[in-house]
Amino acid sequence: MQVSETREQDARLLFETVREAGELGRSMARTDVQRWTKPDGSQVTEGDLRINDLFEATLKPQRPGYGWLSEETPDDHARMAHDRLWIIDPIDGTRAFIERRDEWCVAAALIEDGRPVAAAVFRPMVDEFYTAIAGKGAFLNGGALVIPDSISLAGARLAGNRKALSSLEALGIRGDPSGALPLQLRLAYVAAGRLDGAVSIGNRNDWDLAAGELLVLEAGGAVSGTSGEGYIYNRPEPWQQGLVAAGAKRHAAIVKHLRTP
Structure with missing residues (x-):
C-alpha cells in the first residue's frame, strides 16, 4: 500500500521525537526526580513533564495545524476542529519510572480522521523501539512483527x-x-x-x-x-x-x- 509523502514525513518526525523523548527519560531514570500526586490520585514526575515539554516544543511548531492531546496537558476541545491529532503519553508506567524499574515507555501516535496512522512506542531502558505506519506494517527495532494466532484460548x-x-x-x-x-x-x-x-x-x-x-x-x-x-x-x-x-x-x-x- 502506498503512503502519502505527508504521512511519511509526519511518521519520521514522530519517530525521531519519540526516540529523543525516550533518551531524555533514560537520562532521568533511576535518579531522584521530583514527583507529585494529581487530583485523580495518580502520580506525575518531573520526567513526565519534561518529556511532555519536549514533545510540545518539537511537534507543535512543525505542525501548527494539527490538534493535540496529551496526558500531561489540560485537554482543549479545540483539538476536535482538526483532522489530524497528536496523541502523546510522555511516560506510560510512571510508577515503574519512580521505582527505577524498566517497565515504562514513551508512546505517541498521529490520528487522522479519528484513526491512528503512525505510531511509536519506545522502551528506552531495554532499547526496544516499536513503530508502525498504517498500511506499512509494524516493526520492533526494524524487524517486522506478525502476531501468531489461534481460535483457541486454552493456554493463551x-x-x-x-x-x-x-x-x-x-x-x-x-x-x-x-x-x-x-x-x-x-x-x-x-x-x-x-x-x-x-x-x-x-x-x-x-x-x-x-x-x-x-x-x-x-x-x-x-x-x-x-x-x-x-x-x-x-x-x-x-x-x-x-x-x-x-x-x-x-x-x-x-x-x-x-x-x-
Whole structure:
C-alpha cells in the first residue's frame, strides 16, 4: 500500500521525537526526580513533564495545524476542529519510572480522521523501539512483527485487569493480572507475540491506547472495546470503553465470550 509523502514525513518526525523523548527519560531514570500526586490520585514526575515539554516544543511548531492531546496537558476541545491529532503519553508506567524499574515507555501516535496512522512506542531502558505506519506494517527495532494466532484460548497468555481475566478463566487462559506492564507495552507485546492478548474492562484513556493499537493492527491483529466496537479518537471524551487486543481469531473468541451473558 502506498503512503502519502505527508504521512511519511509526519511518521519520521514522530519517530525521531519519540526516540529523543525516550533518551531524555533514560537520562532521568533511576535518579531522584521530583514527583507529585494529581487530583485523580495518580502520580506525575518531573520526567513526565519534561518529556511532555519536549514533545510540545518539537511537534507543535512543525505542525501548527494539527490538534493535540496529551496526558500531561489540560485537554482543549479545540483539538476536535482538526483532522489530524497528536496523541502523546510522555511516560506510560510512571510508577515503574519512580521505582527505577524498566517497565515504562514513551508512546505517541498521529490520528487522522479519528484513526491512528503512525505510531511509536519506545522502551528506552531495554532499547526496544516499536513503530508502525498504517498500511506499512509494524516493526520492533526494524524487524517486522506478525502476531501468531489461534481460535483457541486454552493456554493463551493474556494480560489484563482482574475483572476481565476472571471472566475468561473457564476458557483455560494463562492470565497475568499483576499490572506490571503499562497498557502501551501490553499492546506492543501483543504485536510482538510476547503476549497472546490484552484485555481490560472499564474506561481507558486514548493516550494509553492509540499508539499500541496501531502496532497490533499492523501486525495482523484486532483491537476493540469489550463490546467489539472499534475505537474512534478525537471525540469529546478522550477515552474508550474497555480493551480487547489479540490476533484476529483470538480477538473474536474473547469478544464473543465477554458479550455472552
